Amino acid sequence: MTMFKILKKQFLTSNICRMEVEAPLVANAAKPGQFLMVRADEKGERIPLTISDYDASAGTVTIVTQTIGASTTKINSMEEGECFADVVGPLGNPSEFIGWDKARIEASHFVFLAGGVGSAPVYPQAKWLKERGAGVTVILGARTKDLLIYVDELKSVSDDLQICTDDGSFGFQGNIPALLEHLVRDEGRSYTDCVAIGPMIMMKFSVLMATKLNLPVTVSLNTLMVDGTGMCGACRVTVDGKTRFACVDGPEFDGTKVDFDEAMRRQKQYVSQERGLK
Amino acid sequence: MADRIPRTAAPNQDPKVRATNFEEVCLGYDEKMALREASRCLNCKNPRCVQACPVNISIPEFISRVAAGDFAGAGEVIARDSSLPAICGRVCPQETQCEGSCVMGIKFEPVAIGQLERFVADWNREHGSRTAAKAEAVKPNGYKVAIIGSGPSGLACASDLAKKGYKVTIFEALHKAGGVLQYGIPEFRLPKDAIVEKEIAQVRDLGVEIVTDVVVGRTVTVDSLLEGGFDAVFIGSGAGLPRFMGIPGENMNGVYSANEFLTRNNLMKAYRSDYLTPINAGRRAVVVGGGNVAMDAARTALRLGADTTIVYRRTEKELPARAEEVHHAAEEGIHFAMLTNPVEILGDETGTVRAIRCIKMELGEPDESGRRSPVPVPGSEFEIETDTVIMALGTSPNPLIASTTKGLETNRRGCLVTTGDVVTTRPGVFAGGDAVTGAATVILAMGAGRKAAAAIDEYCRSTHAE
Numbered sequence: 165m166t167m168f169k170i171l172k173k174q175f176l177t178s179n180i181c182r183m184e185v186e187a188p189l190v191a192n193a194a195k196p197g198q199f200l201m202v203r204a205d206e207k208g209e210r211i212p213l214t215i216s217d218y219d220a221s222a223g224t225v226t227i228v229t230q231t232i233g234a235s236t237t238k239i240n241s242m243e244e245g246e247c248f249a250d251v252v253g254p255l256g257n258p259s260e261f262i263g264w265d266k267a268r269i270e271a272s273h274f275v276f277l278a279g280g281v282g283s284a285p286v287y288p289q290a291k292w293l294k295e296r297g298a299g300v301t302v303i304l305g306a307r308t309k310d311l312l313i314y315v316d317e318l319k320s321v322s323d324d325l326q327i328c329t330d331d332g333s334f335g336f337q338g339n340i341p342a343l344l345e346h347l348v349r350d351e352g353r354s355y356t357d358c359v360a361i362g363p364m365i366m367m368k369f370s371v372l373m374a375t376k377l378n379l380p381v382t383v384s385l386n387t388l389m390v391d392g393t394g395m396c397g398a399c400r401v402t403v404d405g406k407t408r409f410a411c412v413d414g415p416e417f418d419g420t421k422v423d424f425d426e427a428m429r430r431q432k433q434y435v436s437q438e439r440g441l442k
Numbered sequence: 443m444a445d446r447i448p449r450t451a452a453p454n455q456d457p458k459v460r461a462t463n464f465e466e467v468c469l470g471y472d473e474k475m476a477l478r479e480a481s482r483c484l485n486c487k488n489p490r491c492v493q494a495c496p497v498n499i500s501i502p503e504f505i506s507r508v509a510a511g512d513f514a515g516a517g518e519v520i521a522r523d524s525s526l527p528a529i530c531g532r533v534c535p536q537e538t539q540c541e542g543s544c545v546m547g548i549k550f551e552p553v554a555i556g557q558l559e560r561f562v563a564d565w566n567r568e569h570g571s572r573t574a575a576k577a578e579a580v581k582p583n584g585y586k587v588a589i590i591g592s593g594p595s596g597l598a599c600a601s602d603l604a605k606k607g608y609k610v611t612i613f614e615a616l617h618k619a620g621g622v623l624q625y626g627i628p629e630f631r632l633p634k635d636a637i638v639e640k641e642i643a644q645v646r647d648l649g650v651e652i653v654t655d656v657v658v659g660r661t662v663t664v665d666s667l668l669e670g671g672f673d674a675v676f677i678g679s680g681a682g683l684p685r686f687m688g689i690p691g692e693n694m695n696g697v698y699s700a701n702e703f704l705t706r707n708n709l710m711k712a713y714r715s716d717y718l719t720p721i722n723a724g725r726r727a728v729v730v731g732g733g734n735v736a737m738d739a740a741r742t743a744l745r746l747g748a749d750t751t752i753v754y755r756r757t758e759k760e761l762p763a764r765a766e767e768v769h770h771a772a773e774e775g776i777h778f779a780m781l782t783n784p785v786e787i788l789g790d791e792t793g794t795v796r797a798i799r800c801i802k803m804e805l806g807e808p809d810e811s812g813r814r815s816p817v818p819v820p821g822s823e824f825e826i827e828t829d830t831v832i833m834a835l836g837t838s839p840n841p842l843i844a845s846t847t848k849g850l851e852t853n854r855r856g857c858l859v860t861t862g863d864v865v866t867t868r869p870g871v872f873a874g875g876d877a878v879t880g881a882a883t884v885i886l887a888m889g890a891g892r893k894a895a896a897a898i899d900e901y902c903r904s905t906h907a908e
Contacts, residue, residue, distance in 0.1 A: 189661045203617055209719045235718050250617040252655045393615050393657055394840050395682040396702035400693055407686065407693060412842065426693055429793040433695045434720040
């Protein structure tokens with residue numbers, strides 16, 4: 165019986181927590197772009213979380229969780245040495261670039277748009293690409309300086325780390341799409357591919373900007389899920405006019421084809437229950 | 443005389459009471475009822491019921507033990523062929539299988555074989571009998587078999603193989619063993635802690651290891667299992683992928699697949715306030731479909747407090763659900779809108795369901811299945827106001843295993859291609875249950891699991907002999 169023990173725990177901000185968890189089978193199979201599901205205890209929900217790092221030899225995976233509702237509060241309240249009831253994965257498809265040939269990877273220059281807690285899953289993707297010779301730029305954004313996470317980590321796996329805050333307390337003043345536009349338009353940087361991971365609203369506007377700048381853009385959707393294996397359909401999203409399941413068809417999609425307004429609405433389905441109606 | 447005694451009805455919870463709780467609807471026989479019902483069996487020389495049972499339980503033999511008051515002996519007879527009798531006694535469609543072919547049913551009413559099976563299983567469990575063969579009594583034969591999925595087919599396959607001395611490991615994607623028995627069938631038809639967990643524990647007692655939280659195709663693959671020391675693999679991964687209608691509004695908030703609705707309630711126990719998983723049945727619910735899953739979803743929504751309507755495009759006569767389930771649903775106060783088909787789901791300004799627009803249907807000419815096909819009545823659209831829509835339109839197999847395994851073929855419906863029912867196109871890999879047939883019943887899946895166990899046994903012995 166695997167124990168899914170929490171080996172390390174660290175709060176990155178007041179409500180974003182990083183944990184290194186023992187999960188050898190998941191660590192052994194994980195690839196950039198995939199996610200896993202955590203159930204904190206017997207009465208907990210199954211919560212989808214992106215994989216922020218994995219170490220097959222140590223048998224560990226790293227998750228970064230933002231406290232949003234009851235279940236994420238429970239996850240973040242658990243301590244080193246305690247065990248999650250379940251950690252299942254890796255789930256979903258790995259990032260598309262995993263299948264590219266060497267020449268294409270080496271000729272590419274990725275710009276990652278990392279918003280809030282979405283900065284963590286950017287890390288394994290940037291790391292994988294950088295190790296294989298791709299150019300990697302990361303634009304890291306948050307509302308204010310104290311909410312920036314993964315600064316050192318992302319610096320270590322990129323050629324260029326750009327930081328922005330909405331209030332200008334650190335780096336460029338403005339949001340992520342604005343900094344992307346500034347880099348391309350004003351500084352003449354050029355990229356071959358764009359990947360945006362963060363809150364739905366941030367991805368929506370990142371896609372609009374990338375499209376304006378003629379950049380192909382991939383997004384990673386953090387929808388609601390129950391099982392994470394294609395069984396329930398809670399994660400369904402409209403992509404290119406068709407209903408797709410984020411868990412098995414995604415979680416990454418061509419950002420220009422995603423119906424973000426529907427995705428944002430579906431994400432809020434249980435907000436009233438979370439407020440205590442249950 | 444056996445034929446003079448009427449069939450013994452099993453007591454049920456009162457419909458008004460049970461509509462507000464998740465406790466089991468049917469209370470089952472007591473010893474007196476079981477003795478009386480068992481006395482009705484004619485003990486036919488050529489028992490048609492045994493042939494009609496997908497796992498060929500020696501029905502007259504176990505019933506004669508019941509009639510003699512030897513309930514433990516009856517349990518041993520059943521255990522030869524079924525590892526899940528308390529489950530099958532509850533959820534098998536006996537009316538089309540054993541009871542459907544009972545000679546007593548020709549002039550009178552068939553013997554209540556399902557109730558008797560349930561009684562025997564419950565009696566033995568409550569009296570602590572170890573009906574299952576003891577693990578230590580079986581000599582290991584040195585072969586290792588991996589089973590994917592801990593639902594009915596996987597459990598049946600595992601039991602038979604373990605009894606033959608195989609070292610069996612079941613890999614389950616979810617956090618609890620049982621497959622559809624856990625996530626699909628509701629507590630009020632099949633209690634989880636009292637029945638499902640206990641019968642699965644008996645399979646474990648045979649020496650079968652069940653590893654949860656492993657998604658084959660992602661966490662490990664069929665290839666890695668075969669390379670990692672397993673001599674054969676059985677795929678019993680079921681049919682878990684829900685269908686939707688493809689009508690406008692289907693992604694509104696408040697639209698569920700029956701799979702999602704039932705999984706939230708059954709596996710995740712959303713009906714209990716001490717569990718965190720949420721569920722919204724709303725004040726009114728509409729369930730689309732007419733099978734057993736539609737009945738389960740409707741009766742669950744009702745118990746969660748929703749005034750619930752089943753919408754089905756044919757008539758009550760064509761409902762694919764078991765007659766007993768339809769009857770129970772109607773008794774509990776579910777409304778039935780027959781000859782009705784949804785065309786659109788309507789939402790409010792926040793994208794939340796407020797109504798479902800339907801069209802009236804009439805029955806036309808019979809189609810290839812022999813059922814008269816429903817055709818829309820022009821201009822008959824109308825709206826049913828509702829907060830929740832649950833789509834119970836059937837499921838198909840999950841493509842994950844086939845798409846990650848070399849040499850494993852599927853057909854157009856996504857079902858695994860097999861010869862002799864259980865042999866896949868990949869040597870050493872066997873399959874059975876819904877993954878092969880598409881959505882069917884618990885007992886057919888168990889039958890396939892047993893058949894696969896026999897085929898795996900033959901395969902391992904012949905490859906070893908070479």
